[in-house]
Amino acid sequence: MRCLLLAAGAGRRLRASASSRPTEPKPLVRLLGLPLIERAILAAKQAGCEEFYVVLGCEGERVRKHLGDGRRLGVRLRFLLNPQWERGNGTSVLAAREVLQEPFLLLMSDHLLDPSVLRSLQEAYERGALDDADVVVAVDRRPPEGLDLEDATKVRLEGDRVVEIGKCLPSYDAIDMGAFLCSPRIFDALEQTREDGSLTAGVRYLAQQNRAKALDVSGTFWFDVDTPEALRAAERALLRQLPKPTDGPVSRCLNRPISTRLTRWLVNTSLTPNQLSVISFLLAAAGALAMALPSYAALAVGGLLAQISSVLDGCDGEVARLKFQGSEFGGWFDAVLDRYADALLVSGLSVHASLVQGGTAPWLWGLAALSGVLLNSYTADKYDAFLKKRLAEGKRPLRLGRDVRLFLVFLGAILNAPLVTLGLLAVLSHGEIVRRVVLLARHTRDGRS
């Protein structure tokens, strides 16, 4: 499905006080490493859209120059000019009248949207939502924290019908999220309301004819970035989304708070998630090498490097999600590097323990810890799928994951107890695997065969 993306406005309220970059057109204002308009395009791409018409107005040439033909973003962009942009965003939609003769998605370049909103609109289309309407407005009954409610466009609903829309409704049911599924007949409505010039006026015209519907996607992430305060609130909201429900205790309390702060800075560099994975691995490898030396100082430095690597290990995924750079291969590559880092760290600890106290105990505990640590990861996929089910049921089960293991390595190194650490890693990780097998055997419907 094609997308019509409005990027013609001046964004005066945002630029008025964004003193640091006063000359940037609004669509190019950066949020966590990406210009707003690129966020809108990449979110739509994740929802399956690959063809965009972008309506330009105020400082359009700079926006067009920045985006090019879209190949850099993996999409096809075509540009339309609305010289009348000052007369309202409805006139910007009208600029696409000649080129869009089939149903399309309509988006704002200054709205952050979760891709699922666009998928829902497309599904609504496939279910025939445009059979008895000319526009479907995505709405949220619970507007996000930090949103400028006064300036938001509200809708009043009767069932799934929009009966009134505007900024100043005496009472309302939900907020217009700035994402629409449109039939080409919306252009006629906008011609009728050309005097007013706003998109809202066109939708109101359709609502009066009982031709406007709402799609309730309450609770999905979205944000309207109109002011410098909204920009900062949007950044906070995006960062708050980064921790995962399956994060372990060390990750939750120590690693994520640091890694998200780090990520906030990293998104403004050109480092890719895969490069960050490699850097995190190299830190762990350096830590393992240090630990393999016989001195306590080296052991402690090695442990510290392991913990730093553990923190940084969160950043690759965070940057990937924030900059739409995630890939299936990237996730797998990161996981394989993590396993190598784990293997090197356990080996480094074993070598250190053997150098310090000799005998076969360090090696045997090393082999046991190594197999335990790697098999913990080997059994994690299956267990995590199970965990997610339990989390959905509101339970928060125990999880001995990489965050805990690396923290143990760090503590063990600082406390100069390499052999105890190996023993703990072995006992805990093998115990955890046995627990997983028993748990899955008991809870899988077919676990008794």
Place this chain on the structure above:
Amino acid sequence: MRCLLLAAGAGRRLRASASSRPTEPKPLVRLLGLPLIERAILAAKQAGCEEFYVVLGCEGERVRKHLGDGRRLGVRLRFLLNPQWERGNGTSVLAAREVLQEPFLLLMSDHLLDPSVLRSLQEAYERGALDDADVVVAVDRRPPEGLDLEDATKVRLEGDRVVEIGKCLPSYDAIDMGAFLCSPRIFDALEQTREDGSLTAGVRYLAQQNRAKALDVSGTFWFDVDTPEALRAAERALLRQLPKPTDGPVSRCLNRPISTRLTRWLVNTSLTPNQLSVISFLLAAAGALAMALPSYAALAVGGLLAQISSVLDGCDGEVARLKFQGSEFGGWFDAVLDRYADALLVSGLSVHASLVQGGTAPWLWGLAALSGVLLNSYTADKYDAFLKKRLAEGKRPLRLGRDVRLFLVFLGAILNAPLVTLGLLAVLSHGEIVRRVVLLARHTRDGRS
């Protein structure tokens, strides 16, 4: 969808010469550990059927007693009696007239069918196949090797319409596989042809009225077991299906030929796949323990046990597939036990090498081999998914799997070269992982991010 299962016939041709079990009713004749009728029921269950009407006739009471209410097989069975069973299998279908008033699947208890045949019939129903027909016959244009063609029921087709059906057609297009999707209107046709008494006569009657269609599922597995020769051919055909396309070279040339022979015997015991997984693991654990002793004899015995365990490791999956005992947990449990077996064997080799020659080299190579072996398995899922795509493209890429690794352990132990074996395992498996990462990075569309 409900199933009507015909099990009323006498099966004279099969029993005439099956001298070893002359008194067994045909539905209870065993094929690779399961009575024919249980195979039919379990295959249908795998295709989603859980409710069966079983029509009994000759020696019906024994069959009913054997099956019970079906709870043992995880389905619901209800029995119908056809006292006129000698007058033809059409009269057996008619016995269900009162209880089946909606569309149903019709199966023969002496036909082996791949579950996909029944899934295809159900999909045909969902696509409206019964809108313009009263019966849909599953047909095969390439009858399986070993089938008694002379006795098979043939069909002549025009498009997807059956125009003639019978054992003695002068020319024909395909073979009737003994699986049907029926509307209740088939009962009227069978009433009309009650004189003849056969199901074929009823289908022919419908064909004459242009109300019989065929569903082409050529190439899927099926077998009609009518004679002792057919029973043996069916056994061979089932066993031929066991090797997997992703089997490695040692598995293909050595392990599978032995394991399938062993499985042919194991299916007649009450050992479950999970029990076989445990036995295979215990053999490997015993092998590891033996290798950890300092003498060459113990090392060699340990290596031999490892190879025997590797062969037996094929049997759990083979028994599971042949006896419909496969489960998601079972497959995972087997994989986890395999990893533990691998870890123990590598550790055993390391201990042996250290006892024999001392120094740190055996331990370092042991840690390297252990991580390589386990990470080989860790990366296998992803790589195998990729492999299958390439196999589908007709390529047969290299695969360094468990079969090769355990064979190396076996050879290394026999040749009294534990350290060389550890080195080989380490180098080969880490090399293989690097190869996988490079290959997947190159061939994943998103591998460049």
